[in-house]
Structure formats: C-alpha cells, structure tokens
Amino acid sequence: MIKKLLVIFCLIIFICCGCTWKTEKPINDLDTIINRGELIVGVKTDTYPFGFKNAKGKFLGYDVELAKLIARGLLGNDQKIKFVPVSAYDRMIKLDSKEVDMIIATMSVTPQRQQILDFSTPYYTAGQAILVKKGSKIKNIHNLKGKRVIIVFGSTSERSIREAVQDVGIIGYKTYTDAYKALKQSKGDAIVADDTILYGFAYKDNNVVLLPKRYSKEPYAIAFRKGNESKQLIKSVNEIINTETRNGNLKRLQQKFGLK
Numbered sequence: 001m002i003k004k005l006l007v008i009f010c011l012i013i014f015i016c017c018g019c020t021w022k023t024e025k026p027i028n029d030l031d032t033i034i035n036r037g038e039l040i041v042g043v044k045t046d047t048y049p050f051g052f053k054n055a056k057g058k059f060l061g062y063d064v065e066l067a068k069l070i071a072r073g074l075l076g077n078d079q080k081i082k083f084v085p086v087s088a089y090d091r092m093i094k095l096d097s098k099e100v101d102m103i104i105a106t107m108s109v110t111p112q113r114q115q116i117l118d119f120s121t122p123y124y125t126a127g128q129a130i131l132v133k134k135g136s137k138i139k140n141i142h143n144l145k146g147k148r149v150i151i152v153f154g155s156t157s158e159r160s161i162r163e164a165v166q167d168v169g170i171i172g173y174k175t176y177t178d179a180y181k182a183l184k185q186s187k188g189d190a191i192v193a194d195d196t197i198l199y200g201f202a203y204k205d206n207n208v209v210l211l212p213k214r215y216s217k218e219p220y221a222i223a224f225r226k227g228n229e230s231k232q233l234i235k236s237v238n239e240i241i242n243t244e245t246r247n248g249n250l251k252r253l254q255q256k257f258g259l260k
Helices: 002-023 029-036 062-075 091-096 157-164 176-184 195-204 228-246 249-256
Strands: 039-043 051-053 081-085 117-119 124-126 128-133 148-152 169-173 190-194 208-210 218-220 223-225
Touching: 029 062, 029 228, 039 062, 039 091, 051 062, 062 081, 062 228, 062 249, 091 223, 117 228, 124 195, 128 176, 128 195, 148 157, 148 176, 157 169, 157 190, 169 176, 176 190, 176 195, 176 208, 190 195, 195 208, 223 228, 228 249
Parallel strands: 039 081, 148 169, 148 190
Antiparallel strands: 117 223, 124 218, 128 190, 128 208
16 A cells, blocks of 8 residues: 555656756746846957957947947947956857856857857958068068967968968967967067957067068857747847947947057
C-alpha cells in the first residue's frame, strides 16, 4: 500500500512539473533589457576615437555614442545605459557570461566569429594598417619580413599578418595602450591593427606614423550571444542602425570624431 502511494505521489509531482515546464515562457534578451530598464554594453577604453575615457573617467567615442542611440531606441532614453570596459582579449568572455547585453567595441565580422557570435548590420568599415615610429625604414607590409610585429590578442591582426608575410615575429599584448607603449619602447618594429584604432595614436603623437596603405576591409558590427534568445534584440538593433543611418546621425557622429 505504501509503495502504491509513493508511486502515485511521484506521478503527481512529475505531471505537475511537466505542466510547469510546458507553460513556462523563456525570456529573450530584448525582454530582459526592457524589464531591467537598462542596457548594459561592453565598450573599449583604449581605442580613440571609438571608445575611450576623458580625465574625469567619462566614457566617450563613436561606439559609446552609438550605444546611447540604441538605448534611446530600445528604452526611450539614452541615459538608461551602463558601460562595461572590455578589451579585444576579454570582450567575448564578458558577452558569453552575460555580464553585458552586447559588445560595441570595434568588433570586426569574420567567418570564424560568426560561428560563435551573432552580429548586427555593420555600422562602420575599417582596414588593417601599419603604425611605425617616425624615421622607420618600414614603408609597406612587405618590409615586415624578419621584423617584430606587435598585435593585440583577440584581434584579427595576427592571422592577417601571418597570411601576408612569412618569417615575421609576433609580439602580443592584451590592450592597444600596452601595444603602443611597446612600440615607443622599441620592443617591436611596427603595430598592425585596424586603421581606426591606430589613427588615434598617430593623431596624438607626431613621433609615430600611420602608413597610408590599407590591407583589408574590416566591417565593424555589434556582437550578440548566438542563439534564438538574441534574435528579437538583433532585429530591433538593426532597425535602429538603419534609422540612424537614414537620418544622418551616424554620419554626423563620424564627422564629430574625425572618422572618414
């Protein structure tokens, strides 16, 4: 009798739990943001003019302003936003761990990244370039043979340079600031990175030179976690990007930060 009652009891629990599972509606990323009332975005702090901080610690840059436009489009207020500093090294980790809702941090769209991330419509196109110290004999990518080239971990630069040049030494750093310091201290002969990032160093320092040639096209897009939960958020963000492109706001932001 006791065994029979236990079986009936377990059956009731199973049925009740099963009903709960069937009726429970998963919350997607867009609903999570709306319910929270705040957008959490990963941005860089060492890539002028896309993401940087001023002397007071305020987040500034093209990516930062784009994030505010998205917050306004999703939540009706560009102040309902929280910025989380990320680097090329850790940005995908912070996205995957749900520390941030999205990444707006000079993220290039590549086939490899598309296997593990979802992306928005591209909002800017950069190109791989070379930064050297003033007076350097390096004038193009072919001159990098046998040289020490500085890259940032997590960027597309290492793959690009290894495919383009044989017999090249690669020196990696976690941030662009550290990479720039290494060049200044002659720990490497050149930095290879997106032109938009290197432009910031050349703009502020007359002792380094950004070479004119571009060796790739790097479409920047907003990165999201891959999966069904991100689909509605991506759709809404793409609508915002398209709207801000048509009304000229993105072009005005590019002009504001000296981007071409």
